[in-house]
Structure formats: structure tokens, C-alpha cells
Amino acid sequence: MLQRLHEKQVIDALTRQAGVVLLGPRQVGKTTLALDLAETRDAVYLDMERRADRQILQEPDLYLDEQMGRLVIIDEVQLMPDLFGALRGQIDRRRRAGHRTGQFLLLGSAATTLLQQTAESLAGRVSYQELTPFMVPEIDAGDMTSLWLRGGFPDSFLAASDADSLRWREDFIRTYLERDIPAFGLRIPAEALRRFWTMLAHGQGGLLNAAKLAGNLGVSGQTVARYLDLLVDLLLVRRLQPWHANAGKRLVKSPKVYIRDAGLTHALLGIETTENLLGHPVVGGSWEGFCIENLITAAPQGTEASFYRSSAGAEIDLLLKLPDGTLWAIEVKRTTTPKVTRGFHIAADDLAADRRILVYAGPREVPGQGGVRAMPLAAAIAALSG
Structure with a gap:
């Protein structure tokens, strides 16, 4: 089993806060991580997809009062939104009883929905953490191409063959469309959403053109916005905002x-x-998306991510504004030539970027013109996370 880097972050958060909300798409490994943690402490696990566990929490205070002092893990917690008010009272009672940290680990598959549900009830009482699919620092260096091809969902990345991996991902997509999304109470035609998702794949890393997507799908612009909001909410799509x-x-x-x-x-x-x-044809956009996702995940918590593009053609693939205020300008190219475009230099000068990095396919770090440093993806990740 591969060690998840996020596990330490969750453990650290549990030592500081009464509760942790762990977000991530389905099948990403949230339950596995939570059960691993449960083995190291006095804990109880409940899954809100199981009817028996939901019934246990029909009267939450009766059950949770008996668990005081234990870590209570509640999986797919967004399926019981009425639970959040009770959890607020439980956390406050436990604090008065001297149990101030490490009381609840809440697992959820829908980011915005869950954040909205917890924002008022548990404000100041929980820490939010996101579990992503496997990222580059979590695998062997020689497996990066496989990670890029197969993606980081554990069952896909660890499959016995590329064919088995692809079948798993095809089943994952089908299950999400036909079962998981309806389970959130959303009535969206599975075939229409799949076509939309596939269109996004063809245009990976492109500017959003809602009117074009709407025309190709035969739906309204508002429907396209709803589809996109849903996939972003489910942590399956990233909407990278412009600087x-x-x-x-x-x-x-x-x-x-x-x-x-x-x-x-x-x-x-x-x-x-x-x-x-x-x-x-998608190879360039795919590599860019793979690198950007890894870089954003590696950046310190609180980093603001965006991109830069002017009407004159100055462009930066990824801008990271770190919590200390430093600005990193990052270009991503699947090339062995450590050279960026003139537009990158213009944009980086406009923004007075503190660090200028080219993530490229070469094996070594090399200095470039205009203060740019070319480096492999793994080295850029190490620089950000170090």
C-alpha cells in the first residue's frame, strides 16, 4: 500500500481541532485513510450509505454522548445534512468535558455542498482537508508516466494492466453518472452530462466557451453552467480563474x-x-493539466492559483501566490528544450514575479534566460513543498 502524504496533514489537524472535514471524490481513498487512522486510536466508524448506520444517528445525541472521548468517523456525511447542528452541540459539550481535539473525522464527496452545510454550524470548530488521487511525491519516480496515463485513483493506478485500469475508470465514470450523482438528489440526464464531460476532455486546459458548449449539446448556457458547477463541486473538474x-x-x-x-x-x-x-491531439493539454494539478496540490495551504493571459498574447500557464505573498510564474511544456516564449517573459515582467519556472520534460534543472529556471515536474513540486 502506498503511503498517503495527506495522512500526516489529517493527523496534525486532529491534534489542533475538534473535527476534520476530509473532502475528496469517491474512490479516492478517504475511507481507507480513515480506517488506517482508526486502528491507531479509540475510534468508531459509521457510513451514511448504510441504512443501519443512518438509523443509529436518527437520534444523534443519544448515540454520540456515549462515544465521548472517542474519534467518531462519519463517512459520506453530506447524505445527512441535518446532522451538522447536532455535531456543533457535541463538539461544544466535549470541549467543556475536556475533549478539545480529535473528536470527529467527517468524510465527504461533494465539496461546495458540504462546505455550505458546515460553514455556519461548525465554523471555527473543524479543519478542512482535501484528499486527492495519488500525486507524484507518493509514487516511485519511475512510475510517473503510468500515473499520468492512468491517473491517481488507487484502483486505477495500481491495476494489473493498462487495459484493466481503463476498464476501472470507464466503470467509475458510468457509476458516477448513473448512480452517484442521482444519489445527491440531482436529476441530470446521464448521457448529456457524459457528453459534456467528454467535451471538456477534448478541450483539456482550454478557455471556457459556454456558448459553444451549449450549442454543441443543444442546451442553454445556464444548463452548461449547472453541469460545470456540478463537476467542480464533485472535485472532478478544476475551474482555474484568470489573474x-x-x-x-x-x-x-x-x-x-x-x-x-x-x-x-x-x-x-x-x-x-x-x-x-x-x-x-490532447497530449499537450493533458500533460499541462497533470502538472498543474500536482503543483497546486504541492503548494502550501492558502496558496491562490490562477493563470495569466492578455489580449496581446502575454501568457503564464499557472500563477501561484503563496501565503507569504511571493508570486510564482510557471510555464508547462512537454518538451526537452528549456526555453519559454517571449509572451511568458512579458507577462512575468508585468507581474514582477518572484520565481519564474519552466516545467519541462528534460531530466535536469538548468538556468534559462530572463531569470527562468527549467526543471522536471518532480523538482518543481519539491521546490514548492519545501
């Missing part, structure tokens, strides 16, 4: 859209092998 602080430039205002897991991008497009991927 907006430079009022003196005419900047692109549309966000860029990425399917967050590269393996899902490839499954939606029917790409099974590395050879298929390298010969596919």
Missing part, C-alpha cells in the same frame, strides 16, 4: 477548465496506452 489584479492590462476573463485527474481525461477519450496518448 485579475492588473487593472492596466486587457486580460482574458474566461476561466480555463481542466479535468483534475488525467486518467479520467484519457478514459473519456478512449485512450488506453502511453503510445495512444502520445499520438493524440
Whole structure:
């Protein structure tokens, strides 16, 4: 079993707060991580997809009062929104009894929905953590191409073959569309949402053109916005916003859209092998999305991510504003030539970027022109997380 880097973050958060909300898409490993933690302490696990466990919490205070002092793990907690008010009272009672930290671990698969449910009830009482699919620092260095091809969902990445991995991802997509999304109470035609998701895969990393998507799907712009909001909410798609602080430039205002897991991008497009991927038109956008997702995940908590593109053609693939205020300008290219475009230099100068990095396919760190440093993805991740 691969060690999850997020596990230490969750443990640290439990030592500081009464509760932790662990967010992540289904099948990403939240339950496995939680059960691993449960083995190291006095804990109880409840799954809100199981009728018997839901019945246990029909009168939550009666049950939870008996568990005082134990870590209570509640899986798929967004399925019982009425529970959050009771959890607030439980946390406050436990604090008065001297149990101030490590009381609740709440697992959820829908980010915005869950955050809205907990924002008022548990404000100041819980820490929010996100569990992503496997990222580069969690695997062996020689497996990066496989991680890019298959994506980081554990069952996909660890499959016996590329064919088995692709079948798992195809089943995952089908199950999400036909069972999981309806389970959230959302009535969206599975076939229409799959077509939309596939269109995003074809345009991986492109600017959002809602009107074009709506025309191709035969739906309204509002419907496209609803579909996109849903996939973002389920932590399956990233909407990367444009940089907006430079009022003196005419900047692109549309966000860029990425399917967050590269393996899902490839499954939606029917790409099974590395050879298929390298010969596919999406290869550049796929690699860019893979790198950007890893870099954002590696950045310190509180980092603001965006991109920069002016009407004059100055462009930066990824801007990271770190909590200390430093600005990192990052270009991503699947090339062995450590050279960026003139537009990158112009944009980095406009923004007075503190660090200028080219993530490229070469094996070594090398200095470039204009203060740019070219480096492999793993080195860029190490620089951010160090």
C-alpha cells in the first residue's frame, strides 16, 4: 500500500481541532485513510450509505454522548445534512468535558455542498482537508508516466494492466453518472452530462466557451453552467480563474477548465496506452493539466492559483501566490528544450514575479534566460513543498 502524504496533514489537524472535514471524490481513498487512522486510536466508524448506520444517528445525541472521548468517523456525511447542528452541540459539550481535539473525522464527496452545510454550524470548530488521487511525491519516480496515463485513483493506478485500469475508470465514470450523482438528489440526464464531460476532455486546459458548449449539446448556457458547477463541486473538474489584479492590462476573463485527474481525461477519450496518448491531439493539454494539478496540490495551504493571459498574447500557464505573498510564474511544456516564449517573459515582467519556472520534460534543472529556471515536474513540486 502506498503511503498517503495527506495522512500526516489529517493527523496534525486532529491534534489542533475538534473535527476534520476530509473532502475528496469517491474512490479516492478517504475511507481507507480513515480506517488506517482508526486502528491507531479509540475510534468508531459509521457510513451514511448504510441504512443501519443512518438509523443509529436518527437520534444523534443519544448515540454520540456515549462515544465521548472517542474519534467518531462519519463517512459520506453530506447524505445527512441535518446532522451538522447536532455535531456543533457535541463538539461544544466535549470541549467543556475536556475533549478539545480529535473528536470527529467527517468524510465527504461533494465539496461546495458540504462546505455550505458546515460553514455556519461548525465554523471555527473543524479543519478542512482535501484528499486527492495519488500525486507524484507518493509514487516511485519511475512510475510517473503510468500515473499520468492512468491517473491517481488507487484502483486505477495500481491495476494489473493498462487495459484493466481503463476498464476501472470507464466503470467509475458510468457509476458516477448513473448512480452517484442521482444519489445527491440531482436529476441530470446521464448521457448529456457524459457528453459534456467528454467535451471538456477534448478541450483539456482550454478557455471556457459556454456558448459553444451549449450549442454543441443543444442546451442553454445556464444548463452548461449547472453541469460545470456540478463537476467542480464533485472535485472532478478544476475551474482555474484568470489573474485579475492588473487593472492596466486587457486580460482574458474566461476561466480555463481542466479535468483534475488525467486518467479520467484519457478514459473519456478512449485512450488506453502511453503510445495512444502520445499520438493524440490532447497530449499537450493533458500533460499541462497533470502538472498543474500536482503543483497546486504541492503548494502550501492558502496558496491562490490562477493563470495569466492578455489580449496581446502575454501568457503564464499557472500563477501561484503563496501565503507569504511571493508570486510564482510557471510555464508547462512537454518538451526537452528549456526555453519559454517571449509572451511568458512579458507577462512575468508585468507581474514582477518572484520565481519564474519552466516545467519541462528534460531530466535536469538548468538556468534559462530572463531569470527562468527549467526543471522536471518532480523538482518543481519539491521546490514548492519545501
